[in-house]
Amino acid sequence: MSRLSAWGVVGFPEVKPGDQLADMIVEACRNEPNGPLLDRDVLVVTQKVVSKAEGRLVAVNPDDPLSHKALVEKEAVRIVRRRGDLIITETEHGFVCANNGVDLSNVERGQAALLPKDSDRSARRIRDVVRAKLGVEVGVIVSDTFGRAWRKGLTDVAIGVAGIAAVLDLRGTPDALGRVMQVTEVAIADELASAAELVMGKSAGIPVAVVRGADASWFREASVQELVRPPQEDLFR
Amino acid sequence: MSRLSAWGVVGFPEVKPGDQLADMIVEACRNEPNGPLLDRDVLVVTQKVVSKAEGRLVAVNPDDPLSHKALVEKEAVRIVRRRGDLIITETEHGFVCANNGVDLSNVERGQAALLPKDSDRSARRIRDVVRAKLGVEVGVIVSDTFGRAWRKGLTDVAIGVAGIAAVLDLRGTPDALGRVMQVTEVAIADELASAAELVMGKSAGIPVAVVRGADASWFREASVQELVRPPQEDLFR
Numbered sequence: 224m225s226r227l228s229a230w231g232v233v234g235f236p237e238v239k240p241g242d243q244l245a246d247m248i249v250e251a252c253r254n255e256p257n258g259p260l261l262d263r264d265v266l267v268v269t270q271k272v273v274s275k276a277e278g279r280l281v282a283v284n285p286d287d288p289l290s291h292k293a294l295v296e297k298e299a300v301r302i303v304r305r306r307g308d309l310i311i312t313e314t315e316h317g318f319v320c321a322n323n324g325v326d327l328s329n330v331e332r333g334q335a336a337l338l339p340k341d342s343d344r345s346a347r348r349i350r351d352v353v354r355a356k357l358g359v360e361v362g363v364i365v366s367d368t369f370g371r372a373w374r375k376g377l378t379d380v381a382i383g384v385a386g387i388a389a390v391l392d393l394r395g396t397p398d399a400l401g402r403v404m405q406v407t408e409v410a411i412a413d414e415l416a417s418a419a420e421l422v423m424g425k426s427a428g429i430p431v432a433v434v435r436g437a438d439a440s441w442f443r444e445a446s447v448q449e450l451v452r453p454p455q456e457d458l459f460r
Numbered sequence: 461m462s463r464l465s466a467w468g469v470v471g472f473p474e475v476k477p478g479d480q481l482a483d484m485i486v487e488a489c490r491n492e493p494n495g496p497l498l499d500r501d502v503l504v505v506t507q508k509v510v511s512k513a514e515g516r517l518v519a520v521n522p523d524d525p526l527s528h529k530a531l532v533e534k535e536a537v538r539i540v541r542r543r544g545d546l547i548i549t550e551t552e553h554g555f556v557c558a559n560n561g562v563d564l565s566n567v568e569r570g571q572a573a574l575l576p577k578d579s580d581r582s583a584r585r586i587r588d589v590v591r592a593k594l595g596v597e598v599g600v601i602v603s604d605t606f607g608r609a610w611r612k613g614l615t616d617v618a619i620g621v622a623g624i625a626a627v628l629d630l631r632g633t634p635d636a637l638g639r640v641m642q643v644t645e646v647a648i649a650d651e652l653a654s655a656a657e658l659v660m661g662k663s664a665g666i667p668v669a670v671v672r673g674a675d676a677s678w679f680r681e682a683s684v685q686e687l688v689r690p691p692q693e694d695l696f697r
Contacts, residue, residue, distance in 0.1 A: 226659065227659050229465075230462075309695075368644070371608060376645045376686070377646055378646075390612055407614060409613055409614055409615075410613025410615050411658065414616070414654035418654060420646070421648065421655065424675075452610050457609070457610065
């Protein structure tokens, strides 16, 4: 297996509604001190800048927590659990997460950022513009920060993909002792998003990272829906 | 932010019960084509080799799936959900996972591997031997492969840590716009385990990886219990 490297793209400008995010990523990557993008690099782009560029911002009353809560309830497809200020919901994409992904951090006071309407499409647009303008074939992951039911702390996961598998299906592959493995479907897009988070740093505000060294076999047309557990498989509905 | 790199330690020998795993890791790292371990590297070691070295193997009837299931039920502290062949349990460590972490892959036919009794201690032993024999101060993570309630595909997570934070507490840290962030506790040990999984490869059978470039502030005494959600915070009991 090869070496994996990840770094945050430095000097990324502030993103505003209507900005051409893909063009901004191309420009930032052109000037990157770590050197140009290469074929089979994976670009990990945080949800926040995708939502901002796509104008997925709505006004909330910054002095009234109920204003945020009402927005969460309006946007959610289903309330999964509720306790105190915490609301776990299912989004229109099928993601189960806190506050329906509606986020107040790293946006202006008085605004909340909704998840992108279709993060796969957002990822494809970035992939296509990078291909057209830089002539390289990259995978793109739109990432967000989710909690887990039984583990404390948050990790970054994929909420959109383009040109890279979301889930790698190794079922039927022999293990190291030559036996067929019982499992394994590996959520590589989530693992790549987590690796990228480590170099972005929540407070540093770096919204784009490059991961280099992904296996050639991971690159294909894909959708983040590979990661969404269908209702009939959900043991916790 | 700096660059993160990860690679699998190649040429790692097969591990048997009673083997001195920490010594084997030291030897493998001495001969690594990627060069010697450095201070603040993170060693990620898969549960499977830790369990094998610690003799956490029990006999199961390879032709009777009920034999495996009976073992899972015997080891579990609590059955969380059950459907068909799938059993989600809580382990004695407080982890919620499939089959109580009892695994049949990458072990000899007729055997099953239990989770290490105390993976923090397993990690500390490796950290201490590396310090004593190689003179470098590393973080150690024992990793395993867990599913998620609402996302398909598995990711590697930490089940033991030494010398590196499991969860990073950024609550109260200003975000990029100077506002105090609402969240954020980042499960960096899980993210590091996920990054390492990407270079280990399930079928390649590489049980040890090195992650270089972790932030200096992440290194401290820690326990994987930081990642275990206490019952009173569990919305899905």
